[in-house]
Amino acid sequence: MRIQFKIFRFDPEHDTEPYYKTYTVEADEGERVLDCLNRIRWEQDGTLSLRMSCAHGVCGSDAMRIDGRCALACRKLVRDLEGDEVLIEPLPTFTVLKDLVVDLTPFFEKVDMVRPYLIASDPPEKERLQSHEDNLKMEEAIRCILCACCVGQCPVSNENEKFLGPAPLVQAFRRIFDSRDEAREERLRQLDYPDGVWACVNHFECTRVCPKEIPVTRSINTMKREIKKLE
Amino acid sequence: MTLRHDVVIVGSGLAGLRAALEVAGDADVALVSKVFPTRSHSGAAQGGIGAALGNEEPDSWEWHMYDTVKGGDYLTDQDAAEVLAKDAPRAVYELEHLGVPFNRTSDGRIAQRAFGGHTKNFGEAAIKRACHAADRTGRVILDTLFGEAVKRGIKVYSEYQLMDLVFTDGAASGVVLYEAANGRVHTVGARAVMLATGGFGKVFKTTSNCFANTGDGVYYCYRAGIPLQDMEFVQFHPTGIYELGVLISEAARGEGGILRNRDGRRFMEDYAPTIKDLAPRDMVSRAIVTEIRNGRGIDGRDFVHLDLTHIGRERLAEKLSDISSFVRDYLGIDAATDLIPVSPTCHYMMGGIPTDLDGRVLGAAMDPIPGLYAAGECACVSVHGANRLGCNSLVDLVVFGRRTGKQIRQDLDALQRLEMEGEPAERTVETIHRIKNRGRGERASTLRYELQRVMTEECSVYRTESGLDDALGRLEGLRARYESVTVDSQGTSYNMDLLEAIELESLLGLGETILLSARNRVESRGAHSREDYPERDDENWLKHTLIRKTEKGSEIFYKPVAITRFEPKARTY
Ligand SMILES: Cc1cc2nc3c(=O)[nH]c(=O)nc-3n(C[C@H](O)[C@H](O)[C@H](O)COP(=O)(O)OP(=O)(O)OC[C@H]3O[C@@H](n4cnc5c(N)ncnc54)[C@H](O)[C@@H]3O)c2cc1C
Ligand code: SF4
Ligand code: SF4
Ligand code: FES
Numbered sequence: 001m002r003i004q005f006k007i008f009r010f011d012p013e014h015d016t017e018p019y020y021k022t023y024t025v026e027a028d029e030g031e032r033v034l035d036c037l038n039r040i041r042w043e044q045d046g047t048l049s050l051r052m053s054c055a056h057g058v059c060g061s062d063a064m065r066i067d068g069r070c071a072l073a074c075r076k077l078v079r080d081l082e083g084d085e086v087l088i089e090p091l092p093t094f095t096v097l098k099d100l101v102v103d104l105t106p107f108f109e110k111v112d113m114v115r116p117y118l119i120a121s122d123p124p125e126k127e128r129l130q131s132h133e134d135n136l137k138m139e140e141a142i143r144c145i146l147c148a149c150c151v152g153q154c155p156v157s158n159e160n161e162k163f164l165g166p167a168p169l170v171q172a173f174r175r176i177f178d179s180r181d182e183a184r185e186e187r188l189r190q191l192d193y194p195d196g197v198w199a200c201v202n203h204f205e206c207t208r209v210c211p212k213e214i215p216v217t218r219s220i221n222t223m224k225r226e227i228k229k230l231e
Numbered sequence: 232m233t234l235r236h237d238v239v240i241v242g243s244g245l246a247g248l249r250a251a252l253e254v255a256g257d258a259d260v261a262l263v264s265k266v267f268p269t270r271s272h273s274g275a276a277q278g279g280i281g282a283a284l285g286n287e288e289p290d291s292w293e294w295h296m297y298d299t300v301k302g303g304d305y306l307t308d309q310d311a312a313e314v315l316a317k318d319a320p321r322a323v324y325e326l327e328h329l330g331v332p333f334n335r336t337s338d339g340r341i342a343q344r345a346f347g348g349h350t351k352n353f354g355e356a357a358i359k360r361a362c363h364a365a366d367r368t369g370r371v372i373l374d375t376l377f378g379e380a381v382k383r384g385i386k387v388y389s390e391y392q393l394m395d396l397v398f399t400d401g402a403a404s405g406v407v408l409y410e411a412a413n414g415r416v417h418t419v420g421a422r423a424v425m426l427a428t429g430g431f432g433k434v435f436k437t438t439s440n441c442f443a444n445t446g447d448g449v450y451y452c453y454r455a456g457i458p459l460q461d462m463e464f465v466q467f468h469p470t471g472i473y474e475l476g477v478l479i480s481e482a483a484r485g486e487g488g489i490l491r492n493r494d495g496r497r498f499m500e501d502y503a504p505t506i507k508d509l510a511p512r513d514m515v516s517r518a519i520v521t522e523i524r525n526g527r528g529i530d531g532r533d534f535v536h537l538d539l540t541h542i543g544r545e546r547l548a549e550k551l552s553d554i555s556s557f558v559r560d561y562l563g564i565d566a567a568t569d570l571i572p573v574s575p576t577c578h579y580m581m582g583g584i585p586t587d588l589d590g591r592v593l594g595a596a597m598d599p600i601p602g603l604y605a606a607g608e609c610a611c612v613s614v615h616g617a618n619r620l621g622c623n624s625l626v627d628l629v630v631f632g633r634r635t636g637k638q639i640r641q642d643l644d645a646l647q648r649l650e651m652e653g654e655p656a657e658r659t660v661e662t663i664h665r666i667k668n669r670g671r672g673e674r675a676s677t678l679r680y681e682l683q684r685v686m687t688e689e690c691s692v693y694r695t696e697s698g699l700d701d702a703l704g705r706l707e708g709l710r711a712r713y714e715s716v717t718v719d720s721q722g723t724s725y726n727m728d729l730l731e732a733i734e735l736e737s738l739l740g741l742g743e744t745i746l747l748s749a750r751n752r753v754e755s756r757g758a759h760s761r762e763d764y765p766e767r768d769d770e771n772w773l774k775h776t777l778i779r780k781t782e783k784g785s786e787i788f789y790k791p792v793a794i795t796r797f798e799p800k801a802r803t804y
Contacts, residue, residue, distance in 0.1 A: 042676030046719030046728035118330030129339035
């Protein structure tokens with residue numbers, strides 16, 4: 001089938017304002033949006049820039065806005081597109097560096113703020129024991145691929161650049177609910193400030209767009225409850 | 232601009248990260264990656280990491296070593312296999328200590344599952360040896376090691392692409408990098424340079440590999456006159472999603488999945504009566520191609536079915552959830568009730584940059600090149616021989632990544648900072664200028680597509696001399712056309728067009744080394760199956776291939792296999 005892609009273009013070297021350019025692509029139903037974008041780059045216009053690597057939804061490179069919703073281009077199929085023109089834009093919230101490539105530095109800085117590593121004292125010689133049930137508590141959070149779709153879609157993140165944001169909170173959740181971590185309380189207290197967990201107002205937008213189906217909002221609410229228990 | 236570090240590690244997958252953690256603190260180390268570190272392809276590893284922990288049933292490192300040697304069709308260097316198997320349990324415990332969220336047994340220890348070619352008591356029956364976190368094992372190990380790197384404050388050059396290696400009097404003295412964000416070319420001086428640039432499955436059309444896997448580090452070694460080892464051994468994983476190539480991990484068969492032909496028959500019973508669907512990958516891929524050639528593909532077409540329907544929805548959700556979502560999203564099918572169409576997909580490179588057991592890169596005379604190191608999929612230790620066993624790569628990365636880091640730390644005092652002579656970035660700057668300013672020519676994508684087609688048609692699961700000759704002829708034509716490759720984009724910011732044109736040089740160069748090595752080896756061993764020489768020939772070919780670029784063209788020479796414990800035997804399962 002024939003599809004039109006209306007794509008956001010901006011090259012700070014030459015353009016004072018972003019603009020949209022439309023490309024027509026012949027595509028099969030089962031193809032990914034990423035396949036279409038690559039064919040545009042390879043066959044029509046090599047000046048288009050985007051990030052990608054794994055092409056099957058595990059590396060987190062190709063988050064963008066497809067028809068107004070943040071998604072991975074490699075997980076969105078042609079057959080799931082609606083209408084005959086598809087709007088492709090960079091992730092909102094972030095500064096555009098070139099076309100669909102945005103500056104994720106502030107995102108990674110926030111991830112680093114929650115200390116994305118285990119804090120624990122000396123381990124035994126073999127593995128630390130952990131029950132299957134405790135292991136399952138992290139199961140959803142460990143799926144996060146740091147694609148930033150959730151942050152791009154979050155209305156609060158879009159207005160308040162100080163908000164820690166959904167993905168960094170998921171990263172915090174992963175450690176807080178790791179029975180091996182010894183900084184649980186300290187980690188919870190770190191999130192207890194207006195731009196931490198409390199800025200989240202339950203829009204559930206993050207949960208709806210997360211390509212790894214992580215219950216982001218529920219995780220944030222769980223942490224809010226745990227913080228209240230500390231008082 | 233010239234930068235300086237004590238140690239530069241190119242590649243921030245598990246091999247590069249593990250080495251960096253070993254060196255950090257003692258020396259100023261920098262990691263370089265063409266993608267943000269957690270986007271590295273190690274994060275795509277699904278099924279597991281192999282270690283004889285014995286948490287599910289009794290196991291021993293000797294069995295693991297034996298399986299590794301036999302799985303590699305006896306081309307595996309046994310001293311390396313011994314290091315791997317012995318050190319694996321320590322390496323996995325170390326990962327657990329750093330916080331990797333492994334699945335657990337009912338008594339709280341690390342859970343393990345069956346994987347292809349891993350057996351108990353020297354081949355008696357399949358064994359549970361793969362430690363895992365659902366089907367996201369690579370992801371969680373990568374996140375954990377990168378978290379450690381963040382904690383230790385290791386300097387990362389993210390989205391910087393290696394363009395060239397710099398040598399001074401035969402010793403590594405630095406690297407040339409291209410900064411994707413602004414097109415700047417940097418020369419970085421270093422006392423030690425380590426390559427951890429991963430695989431290069433993008434030489435083939437259908438592959439489980441990511442776009443970044445173009446083998447630049449390996450090719451730049453070859454271009455600099457360093458030999459490459461065992462390049463003919465390319466692993467085709469039996470279960471790629473038909474046409475897409477996206478991987479369905481062997482864990483699916485480890486959890487009980489069964490391959491079926493058009494008659495619904497479990498055909499692996501005919502090829503590997505003892506361990507059936509859990510035979511090593513080279514054997515299963517050949518079995519699939521044989522079924523297809525004999526008209527027993529599904530509807531007579533070129534794929535077979537992977538049947539997971541008896542595993543149960545709950546266990547699929549718990550142990551194979553990513554895989555279930557791949558087939559749901561890409562094929563619109565439900566793994567709990569539908570059969571999955573699969574065919575072999577290019578997956579792993581057994582060959583690469585020759586190293587010793589401590590990651591030192593070996594030059595033409597098989598002696599270490601001062602200051603140059605390599606580990607991970609880009610390297611050839613050779614611990615995987617002619618065919619790697621599933622879940623043996625992740626453990627290779629952390630075991631040999633660590634050893635390489637240790638070796639660098641040890642050598643660093645003796646390694647001087649060498650002056651980089653002349654203009655080390657000259658070749659890079661000129662190449663970029665030439666490609667950008669050519670008026671008319673062909674797009675890199677056209678040539679890349681043709682290369683991938685040639686390689687897939689003539690150098691996949693089965694090979695013949697006439698096919699390989701034909702492929703070499705076509706490849707020569709592509710190389711000539713590469714001289715006139717052009718780009719649309721003159722830009723300096725995220726110019727993917729340019730970077731892909733530059734990566735194509737690596738793909739073409741490596742494609743040629745694979746074809747030449749494959750044509751030269753006139754026997755069948757592991758993943759290298761010659762239809763015109765169907766038998767393994769230990770008398771003449773129990774040796775490693777080395778291919779080197781010289782002024783007169785490519786030259787092939789050999790190196791003996793280290794055999795310490797297990798004499799080569801017929802390989803049946
Ligand atoms: C889908 C899939 C599933 C797998 N599952 C398993 C499994 O379950 N168990 C197992 O043991 N093995 C598995 N493997 C194999 C294993 O994952 C890989 O062999 C391994 O991850 C390679 O790791 P690495 O550290 O060598 O390189 P990678 O993780 O591939 O990293 C390469 C690094 O080099 C960088 N790089 C490359 N070129 C350049 C350049 N020119 N300039 C700058 N940086 C560069 C990249 O950015 C990246 O950081 C799987 C492989 C695939 C493809
Ligand atoms: S639930 Fe919270 S984090 Fe998620 S989109 Fe809404 S406000 Fe943002
Ligand atoms: S929580 Fe989901 S959407 Fe957000 S970064 Fe992680 S994977 Fe992406
Ligand atoms: S390219 Fe890796 S997530 Fe889409």
